[in-house]
Amino acid sequence: QHPQHQRPLATTMNLASSGEVRRRKDPSKSNKSPSSPSPSLNDDRGSSAPKKRRSRPINGHHSDDSDKTPSSTDNAPSKNEYDEYAWFTVFLTALAYFIVTRGGNNNRGGVLSSFSKPYDIIASSVAVSNGNEEKSDKVLRSIFYIANTQQGESSSLTLEPNRRLEVILSSPPDIESFDEEECTSEDGLDNQKQQSIPYLSHLSSTTWVHDEELGRGYLLLADAGRSGRIWRWEVGGGPITIGRSLHMERSGCRSGLWVDSDGKDGNGTCPENLFSFGESSCSKSSSKQTSMLSFSSKPPLLGSASLAVELTRNAERSSAGNNLIVAEWGERRIVRLEGETGARTPLVTLVPDNSKGDDGEQQWRRVFRPNHLTYTPFGDLVFTDNFVSDAIPSRDSSAPNHVGVVYRRKEAVHVTPIAADQSRDAHGWKGTTSEVNNEDDGIGILFQTSGVIEGMALGSDFSTLYVLVTTRKNDSGSAKTIYKLPLSADDDDEDNSEDGIDTDKDDNEVTVLYEMASTDCENEADGDTHDPYSSSGSKLAIDEKGVMYLIACPSSVTLLSQEDGHVVGTLALDRLQKPRETSLTSISFGEDGYLYITSPNDLMRVKSRVGRMALPTNLVVPPPLKQKGDSQSKQRRDKRDK
8 A cells, every 4th residue: 555545553443443434535635626536545557447436444344335235224314313303202201101190080190090999979069058158159169179060059069070079098997886696696707707807996187298308298197096006198199099008006005104004093005906807896805905995895095196297497388397296195195206216205294284282383284185286387386185174163063074275385396306215215204304393384274165175276367276165065965166266475475374374365365256056967966075086086177268177067067267157168978978977087188189088987088279278487486595594585585476
């Protein structure tokens, strides 16, 4: 070859391996016309025949154009052509995933869920109250999805399909009534074996939790039966609904130190969360559990009665906290489950009593049935407690003296967490710490009444508290009353009583918003107000527009106006669709567009246009300084009240 065409071997191999397609030209002849023939590198001297063009080396071999045969790779699209259609492939994949996960005519999560059995519909209409039907009709249409075929005013509004009250979880009763004839006969035993094993003992409340890592939320269900369980219900982003899963076992009773046994206080035994055919219907309870039962056919209520998400300062939403607040009936306390360590930090164990000892000192007692956990925008925890007292007279001399009290734990969000290794020892603490005498001066009484408190909700102005109380009438009936009491600044800065605790509200401050008798419930049996099974639960809720939802009758929800207590409508269960006698226990809103309702063994939901009332997080009081004086404490309180 000509010397100027010679290249080093390493350079030639690098060009071949890199795959560069580039025509090599002779620099000395680069100015010649393309039509003029150039001498070939291998032709004889003086030859005038057209010279063959030399091809570049490919993979270390030379090939001539004349010897190349057509190949399918010559017409294959280039890499750039593939890149032009890549977005279309991604789009088709995303569209198919969206149709599978979001499509379908049901509320279970996607097309694949359409092949499963649909949920049972238990209510398909909502009744409009008498009086001012036009206003009530408008309010109900702004809350529920009313069928388009129904126009104009009517006494009953039909809900749209797939937006009706449906049962999404249903469990057989935990312990049925003991029927000797059924349990001794062979047919009765066969029927018992065919029944499914129950897993829900006594649902009492629900709360919504938003998980920032998942980007979605889920519903937590508090089970107060036996030693308690916390269930989790969620609809994931996949093609199939995730459904229920066990979130926590033995959520209300672990140590048994505060469980009564054989008529003695404490040193009892926590019941096992074991469900079986024999124990649930055809066998009697053990001697240890019988002492805890008011009725031998029902399980003991020593589980978790109420749940709440701790308010986090400047969080995106009030349900996005890391810590969960649990009211433990078996341990008779309120604890905070630390999200980072899993420790159970006691928040409330001892509460002040409206009585004084012989020495004039304030008396303290351990909470008995803490319930209805509610946070204020400032980080205070408001809760209730129902107990029996001989010191307060009852309206019915033949009935126990039931007392309901509303307490407030000031700035509960700043309680110092305990270490994880202290959780076991904390079960035996008489107070919130290991100290012997540690009465918490941050707990005060906001309201006290005779009767059983069955619900509590914070008003839309964040300065009003609504309390639902059930009392026994002399004529063996009962009445439900909603009290309205303000949360004034005086409750935070200065105590009204000489003994250093908050006393009852003045009669002029507490007003009655709504009252009804049990006889107003049509075709429904009145539940026993002294029965803890019928009185447990959170039966009051308020939506973002200020409408109140009240479980006044065993199987219906009454909608009230927050302004004047006027009845807007009623959502009643269909008697023909109820598989058994259903007594509703709680009602609350989720952040997924549903209103959730529970009975002891069922979880129901109905599609709603409105959501729950949003609680601000920027008003939470900053944490106190490590060393603060009285002036600094007063400044923090003044800033909060302002």
